[in-house]
Amino acid sequence: MKNSVPMTTMVWFAGLSMLGFLATDMYLPAFESIRFEMGTTQSMIGLSLTVFLLGMALGQIVYGPLSDRIGRIKVLVGGMVLFTVATAACFMSNSIETFLAARFVQALGACSASVIWQAVVIDRYDSKTSQRVFATIMPLVALSPALAPLAGAALEAHFGWRSIFIALVALGVILAVATLRQTESAPVANTDEKVGAKLVSDYKHIVSSRKFIGNMLVFAGCSAAFFAWLTGSPFVMTAMGYSGADIGMSYVPQTIAFIVGGYSCRALLNKYDGSALLPWFVGLFVASVVSIFVVSWQTDVTNIWPVLIPFCFLAVANGAIYPIVVNKALEEFKSCSATAAGLLNFLQTMICFVASGVVSALAIHGLLTVSAVMIGAAAAVVLGLALSWNGNRVAIEESAQAA
Numbered sequence: 001m002k003n004s005v006p007m008t009t010m011v012w013f014a015g016l017s018m019l020g021f022l023a024t025d026m027y028l029p030a031f032e033s034i035r036f037e038m039g040t041t042q043s044m045i046g047l048s049l050t051v052f053l054l055g056m057a058l059g060q061i062v063y064g065p066l067s068d069r070i071g072r073i074k075v076l077v078g079g080m081v082l083f084t085v086a087t088a089a090c091f092m093s094n095s096i097e098t099f100l101a102a103r104f105v106q107a108l109g110a111c112s113a114s115v116i117w118q119a120v121v122i123d124r125y126d127s128k129t130s131q132r133v134f135a136t137i138m139p140l141v142a143l144s145p146a147l148a149p150l151a152g153a154a155l156e157a158h159f160g161w162r163s164i165f166i167a168l169v170a171l172g173v174i175l176a177v178a179t180l181r182q183t184e185s186a187p188v189a190n191t192d193e194k195v196g197a198k199l200v201s202d203y204k205h206i207v208s209s210r211k212f213i214g215n216m217l218v219f220a221g222c223s224a225a226f227f228a229w230l231t232g233s234p235f236v237m238t239a240m241g242y243s244g245a246d247i248g249m250s251y252v253p254q255t256i257a258f259i260v261g262g263y264s265c266r267a268l269l270n271k272y273d274g275s276a277l278l279p280w281f282v283g284l285f286v287a288s289v290v291s292i293f294v295v296s297w298q299t300d301v302t303n304i305w306p307v308l309i310p311f312c313f314l315a316v317a318n319g320a321i322y323p324i325v326v327n328k329a330l331e332e333f334k335s336c337s338a339t340a341a342g343l344l345n346f347l348q349t350m351i352c353f354v355a356s357g358v359v360s361a362l363a364i365h366g367l368l369t370v371s372a373v374m375i376g377a378a379a380a381v382v383l384g385l386a387l388s389w390n391g392n393r394v395a396i397e398e399s400a401q402a403a
Contacts, residue, residue, distance in 0.1 A: 005125070005133055012178050013121070013133065014140045016076075016113035019083070019175065020056060021141055023110050023168055024049065024230065025148035025251070029244035030161035031234045037161070040096040042235055046360035048096075048103050049231050053356050055107025056114070057349035063115045064342020065199050071186045072116050072123075072338065076179045079112025084172035091165035113175065114345055118330065119338035123185040127331050134323035135269060139262025147255075149248035156244065186338070202336040206343055210387050215329035217384025218282065220348040222318045224355035224377040225289060229311060231359040232370035237304055239366055250304060257312040261319025274324035275388075281324075282385050285317035289371075289378040296371035307367065328388065351380065 027034070035045045059079075067075040086106035093099035117137075121130045155163040206212055237247050261281075268277055291310035301307060326344070333340035355373050362369040 005129070009182075010133075010136065012175075012182065013117050013137050015171075015175050015178065016117040017137050017141045018144045019113045019171065020107075020110045021144035022148045022171065023083075023087070023106060024052060025144055026152040026168065027161065027164050028230065028234050029149050029153040029248045030156045030164060032238060032244065033156060033161045034099070038094070038096045038099065042363050043360055044096050044100075046231055046235070046356075046363055048100055049227075050353060050356045050360050051100050051104045052107040053227065053349055053353040055104040056111040057346050057353055059108040059111035060115045060342045060349065061346040062342070063112045064119070064339040065202070067116055067119065067186060067338040068202075068336055069198075071184050072120055073179060073182060073184050076112050076116045077176055079109045079116075080172050080176035080179060081109070083109025083112075084169055084176070085109075087165050087168045087172060091162050091169070109172075111345070111349075115338060115342045118326065118341040118345075120185045122330050122334055122337035122341070127327070130331070131269060131274065131323065131327040132266065134327050135262060135266035138322045138326075139259045139266075139319055144255075149251045153245050153248035199339070202333075202339045203343065206333060206336070206340050209332060210390050211332065212329050212340070212344070214384045214386070214388030214390070215325040216344050216347050217387065218278070218321060218381050219325045219329065219344070219384075220351040221377045221380035221384060222285060222321050223348055224351045224380070225285075225314065225374040226318060227352040228355045228359050228370050228373040228377065231356040232363065232366065233304075235363050236366045236370065240302060240304060242304065250308060253308065254312050254315040257315035258319035261316035261321075262323065263319075264316075265320035265323060268320075269324075274328060278321065278324050278388070279385060281317045281320040282381055285314055285321065285381060286378050288314035288317060289374045293371040293375050296367045301367055307371075325388075351377075 031042075031045050034048075035042060063075055063079065083106055086102050086109055089102035090099060090106060093102055118134075121133050125133060151167070152164045155161075155167060233250065234247050237250065242250075265277065265281070288310045292307050292314070295301060295306050295310070299306070329344050330337060330340050355377060358373050359369050
């Protein structure tokens with residue numbers, strides 16, 4: 001196992017980890033322009049985010065086992081090609097139906113990156129190094145919710161909304177070329193073992209882990225609250241009278257907060273174990289969600305700041321929570337790291353898909369819907385924390401008995 005990471009590899013990891021978020025966030029300020037040009041409704045445009053999440057979820061359950069079987073690089077290059085072609089189809093779409101279909105296929109390509117970069121980290125590095133890698137990369141990922149909408153708003157203002165998808169096509173090509181320069185990290189597969197039997201064995205091993213399920217629920221709940229905001233905030237802010245540029249700018253403070261949380265966690269991990277830090281960050285997350293819920297339901301909100309400020313504290317919590325729970329969820333599964341990463345991301349994204357779908361379907365109720373969905377997500381986080389505690393205790397007891 002390696003304990004150092006070349007800078008070029010870190011940049012590659014960052015690009016792969018950001019791809020899905022860029023494809024999600026970059027076009028958010030153009031929601032109203034796309035809706036107007038295609039002559040459709042707010043709910044249908046919101047559905048373009050929801051179907052993207054569905055594609056991300058379904059694809060990840062396939063890419064994990066596939067890359068465990070035939071290798072990371074081949075599968076990842078194929079995913080980048082699929083992403084690039086589908087993004088070009090988004091650019092050429094003239095109807096909402098074509099756009100939705102292209103967004104779904106675009107997600108199927110993008111999700112290869114989110115699964116495989118995590119698996120490569122687990123393949124190549126020991127647990128302590130991999131946790132540092134996650135704690136370094138995930139705060140960088142947070143740049144996408146700020147920079148992507150700003151870049152998207154600028155592109156839309158000067159060249160129209162379709163230029164956003166041209167930029168994403170270029171990114172897909174760059175990542176495909178960079179991937180071809182990387183060495184394979186997957187362990188050599190046992191070709192004598194039947195694929196179906198291996199998958200059943202791996203999945204049984206993964207889902208029987210309380211530690212995996214608990215950390216997955218924390219990861220998914222935190223992400224679901226964030227995606228509820230992403231889906232609803234453009235409509236909420238538009239109703240308040242904000243412009244597309246204003247919507248793009250609103251992602252800046254929350255992104256700074258996410259980065260602060262992520263790098264604060266990275267510093268604290270040098271002194272404390274992630275399991276000891278996690279309850280404190282979960283407490284901050286829950287308190288932030290409750291604050292947003294109370295403000296939304298007890299007052300007539302006409303300005304975004306009363307809810308954006310507590311959301312920034314939520315972003316601090318998420319920035320710290322993500323690297324801890326992802327590493328804890330995957331560290332036991334080095335023999336099937338991509339399958340475990342695929343299942344982790346599949347379950348996380350399906351929960352985000354449900355949250356986004358509810359917000360999209362009930363978009364007419366605006367901030368009330370967003371805050372109610374976030375409360376449900378917080379309940380999942382608390383349940384996940386309890387399960388992860390229990391899973392850690394069981395693992396410690398089993399280790400003591402083995403010794």
